[in-house]
Amino acid sequence: MHIDRDRLISDLETLASFSDGTPPGISRLVFAGGDQQARVWLKSQCRDAGLTVREDAVGNMFARWVGAQPQLPAIGTGSHIDAIPHSGKYDGTVGVLGGLEAIRALQQSGFTPQRSIELLLFTSEEPTRFGLGCLGSRMLSGGLKGDADARLKDSGGSTLAELRAAAGFQGSLDQVRLQDGYYAAFVELHIEQGPLLEKEGLPVGIVTSIAAPAALRIAIEGEGGHAGGVLMPDRKDAFCAAAEIVLAVEECARATGAIDTCGTIGKCHIFPGAVNSIPSRVEMDADIRDTDEQRRNRVLGEIEQACARVAAKRNLQVKVSPINADAPATCSPRIIEAMVEAAAENGLAYKKMVSRAYHDSLFMARIAPTGMVFIPCRGGVSHRPDEYSAPQEIENGVKVLAATLAKLSSLES
Numbered sequence: 001m002h003i004d005r006d007r008l009i010s011d012l013e014t015l016a017s018f019s020d021g022t023p024p025g026i027s028r029l030v031f032a033g034g035d036q037q038a039r040v041w042l043k044s045q046c047r048d049a050g051l052t053v054r055e056d057a058v059g060n061m062f063a064r065w066v067g068a069q070p071q072l073p074a075i076g077t078g079s080h081i082d083a084i085p086h087s088g089k090y091d092g093t094v095g096v097l098g099g100l101e102a103i104r105a106l107q108q109s110g111f112t113p114q115r116s117i118e119l120l121l122f123t124s125e126e127p128t129r130f131g132l133g134c135l136g137s138r139m140l141s142g143g144l145k146g147d148a149d150a151r152l153k154d155s156g157g158s159t160l161a162e163l164r165a166a167a168g169f170q171g172s173l174d175q176v177r178l179q180d181g182y183y184a185a186f187v188e189l190h191i192e193q194g195p196l197l198e199k200e201g202l203p204v205g206i207v208t209s210i211a212a213p214a215a216l217r218i219a220i221e222g223e224g225g226h227a228g229g230v231l232m233p234d235r236k237d238a239f240c241a242a243a244e245i246v247l248a249v250e251e252c253a254r255a256t257g258a259i260d261t262c263g264t265i266g267k268c269h270i271f272p273g274a275v276n277s278i279p280s281r282v283e284m285d286a287d288i289r290d291t292d293e294q295r296r297n298r299v300l301g302e303i304e305q306a307c308a309r310v311a312a313k314r315n316l317q318v319k320v321s322p323i324n325a326d327a328p329a330t331c332s333p334r335i336i337e338a339m340v341e342a343a344a345e346n347g348l349a350y351k352k353m354v355s356r357a358y359h360d361s362l363f364m365a366r367i368a369p370t371g372m373v374f375i376p377c378r379g380g381v382s383h384r385p386d387e388y389s390a391p392q393e394i395e396n397g398v399k400v401l402a403a404t405l406a407k408l409s410s411l412e413s
């Protein structure tokens with residue numbers, strides 16, 4: 001089987017050109033200009049490959065290579081193309097374009113799938129716009145209902161209903177959930193987003209489980225006022241409270257003593273945001289994850305307690321609202337086995353590993369046996385403009401993906 005590496009790298013570059021960000025950073029906010037342009041281009045690439053394209057009400061795209069036995073549950077593969085602000089070219093895109101290239105390589109090799117093979121583009125894996133990650137896959141697996149249409153809003157106050165309609169996606173969100181048994185298997189190719197494969201000189205990671213992500217919205221209500229007029233003993237500065245809470249999040253995550261516990265506050269809005277005005281209100285989102293769900297939940301509880309302590313000490317209001325607290329996922333032993341064989345057949349060494357990042361696979365695992373293939377990325381860097389995987393590494397990942405899809409699409413699988 002021949003992977004057309006040059007075509008794939010050129011596709012990745014083309015996709016990177018659809019960006020709302022300032023180069024070298026990439027940004028593709030779901031339903032905004034770059035995302036919309038990328039979707040149009042991707043659909044035409046899929047149609048050129050002879051795939052049948054459909055989209056659902058939230059904008060998940062399905063491009064199907066119809067198998068010899070189209071009545072059988074299909075094999076899914078894919079990832080996301082939305083990109084957080086100031087990020088790189090490879091997160092998610094390698095899984096989408098690598099999936100397309102795997103299909104094209106299988107087609108060109110003369111292979112006939114028994115089960116259909118379907119490429120997916122999931123809407124908004126990143127939480128940038130709506131505060132909640134894995135929107136599309138969450139809905140496909142029944143983890144989010146139609147009320148999300150009015151409940152989920154972006155920072156400008158536009159609802160999911162308004163934004164998806166403006167992007168051309170109509171219909172009830174209640175129809176997005178896939179019926180049971182729609183997929184016989186799902187496999188996602190992704191960059192590792194961590195340093196282990198590179199450090200160990202290994203070309204392939206075979207994921208055994210995906211860590212449990214959670215997010216909290218923390219809203220602090222203090223008292224604003226003149227930066228010169230209100231004396232220090234009289235203040236209820238919401239941002240000073242926020243600073244204590246940020247450090248408490250770090251401390252709570254570190255205090256488990258487990259390397260797998262992570263706590264981050266990467267988003268913070270200060271109101272009114274003037275240099276000579278005491279912050280009256282702060283809103284921040286905290287991201288808490290762990291491979292151990294119970295330990296993650298304990299940390300969430302400790303953060304809530306820390307917030308209550310800061311509120312009492314500073315005599316202001318702190319409201320903590322859960323955004324999501326998702327269970328971890330376990331990959332399917334049968335798919336792991338297929339990936340092990342696929343790596344061996346291609347002469348590629350591998351290690352089995354945990355994914356600390358979350359992926360659409362976290363939700364696909366709720367409705368189908370699921371597996372993930374990782375490839376190294378330079379320095380383990382991701383969610384940054386200097387994110388990079390070499391063409392050879394991407395090709396290796398596509399080889400393993402294509403061989404895995406071929407095995408899973410055979411009748412016996």
Ligand code: GLV
Nearest residue numbers: 126356357358359
């Ligand atoms: C996915 O982008 C994650 O934050 O793990």
Ligand code: MN
Nearest residue numbers: 084091126383
């Ligand atoms: Mn990401």
Ligand code: MN
Nearest residue numbers: 091092125359
């Ligand atoms: Mn990703």
